[in-house]
Each structure stands twice: as C-alpha cells, then as structure tokens.
Amino acid sequence: MYQPLNRDAELGSYGWQYLFQQVADTDIEFGVVQWVQYGESDFSTPAPWLLDAVTAWQRHMPLWLGMHSEPDYFTEMAKGTAAQAQFFARYLRRMNGPVARWQGWIAQHRAQFLGWYLPLELSDAYFSEPEQRKQLHEFLRKVRRSMGxxxxxxxxxxxxxxxxxxxxxxxxxxxxxxxxxxxxxxxGTQALSASERRAYFDRINCKISFINEAFVQTSTEPFKARAATPEELAATMAQQQPCHQRILFSLRYLPQTAGLLYLTDVTQPAAP
Structure with missing residues (x-):
C-alpha cells in the first residue's frame, strides 16, 4: 500500500519508474493507493504527479485506488454517534468528485483496476455500540449503491x-x-499485545486480508516510526494463518524504496 504525501511530488517520472521496477522485482502481486485525495489536496500541483505515478505502477501490477480521505476522520469518529452521522453525510456529498476525476484513467487501464478502497479506518473503538454499527452500515450501503x-x-x-x-x-x-x-x-502500532492480537486473528475467516504493518512505531505525538526488520515482519506473519491475502503498509517502509520515499519531510529543519 502506498500512502501519497505531497512531498513525494519531488520524485519525478524517472524516480517513479525506478521505484516501481524495484517493487515489481519482489513477490508483491498487486498494489493499493491509499487515497487519491486527502482533504483539499488532490496531488495535482505543480503537475498531476500522482496520476503519473499510478500510471507507472500499473505497468507492473494491478491496483486498488483509494477514495478520498478527510483529515478530521479520527477526531469526528471519537466524538460519538451524532458526530459520526454528520461526518458520513458530508463524506457522501464529497465522494463523487474525486471518483469522477479518475474515471478516465480507469477507462484507459480497465484491466489493471481492481476496485476502490474506502480509506476510512474502522475500529471497535468507534463502533462498539450496536446503534453506531447500524448507522455505519447504512452509510456503507449508500456508498455501495453510489459506486455501482x-x-x-x-x-x-x-x-x-x-x-x-x-x-x-x-x-x-x-x-x-x-x-x-x-x-x-x-x-507496528503495538496498541495491543501479541497475545491479544492473536486472539482476534484466530477468530476471523480466511476471506479477510491482512494489512501487515511493516513499521515499528517509536513515538505517538508526533507519530514516528522506523521500518520493521525482515525478522520482525516474519515473526508477525507467523502469528497469522497462511490462508489470508497480505497487503504491506506501506511502500515507504520497504527497503526497495529507501532514499526514494522518505519517512520524514527532508525539506523541513530537524527538531532541536
């Protein structure tokens, strides 16, 4: 999974071609673009660099495209049922624009388009109550109907x-x-212990895909993380049944992208 950030615009067309060639040489079979728009940023300035990057990527493997994401998603979900309802209504009003802008690309690369990913990270932290889940499910039905x-x-x-x-x-x-x-x-976040996570893994069906976090979080505020070692990643995967499809999060933490996709904004001065 690739998480687009504005600073990646500096990579350039040759950089993207080289990066995705490195990724293609691994055993990764498909890609996920986490979002095509984040808030007001659609990654089109000073040029449509995300469109160019995704076009380069699809030459090597099929892709899921992420719909738009809102920066206040987590804040609004944590406020409870009423705020969640307002967020869902706003999202439904805004979702069609970003999707429509990518329809031409999808038409040109139909064979390489796997589907749309809705990049709203659900959690039992936000939807532990039946009424909250009922409201969420109705929102998801509306998205489903809208997307044909x-x-x-x-x-x-x-x-x-x-x-x-x-x-x-x-x-x-x-x-x-x-x-x-x-x-x-x-x-990567280690919010739950390994034994706690395993208890959940043992219950889920094999149709679920795992997003394997290829990082280890080192700071919460601000968020900081390092790339997981191959040994750490292998140990995590060993806890999970082999029947599950896997998605690595994210390209930014893979050794193949080192020096290409930066973990921090290198244009900003380091904190004292």
Missing part, C-alpha cells in the same frame, strides 16, 4: 473494545455488505 458494481474494500483495526468473537461477527457483517475487508495487524 465496482469492487469495494474497507479496512479496520482492533482496539479490544469488542470481544474477539463479537469482532469476528462484525467483520462478517461488513463482508455481507459486499465489501472486501482488510484487517490491520497492529504489529
């Missing part, structure tokens, strides 16, 4: 606000809404 027959995917992370059994049941409810469900494994 395009494949859709959604992701979520575990916060231990629901039991492993209840969480697994919820995941199946999301699948029943005609979404592929991707589960963040939590190994």
């Amino acid at each position: 027959d395009a494949p859709l995917a959604i992701s979520l992370f575990m916060s231990a606000q629901m039991s492993p059994r209840s969480f697994a049941d919820w995941v199946e409810q999301l699948q029943a809404l005609d979404y592929q469900v991707w589960l963040q494994d939590g190994a």
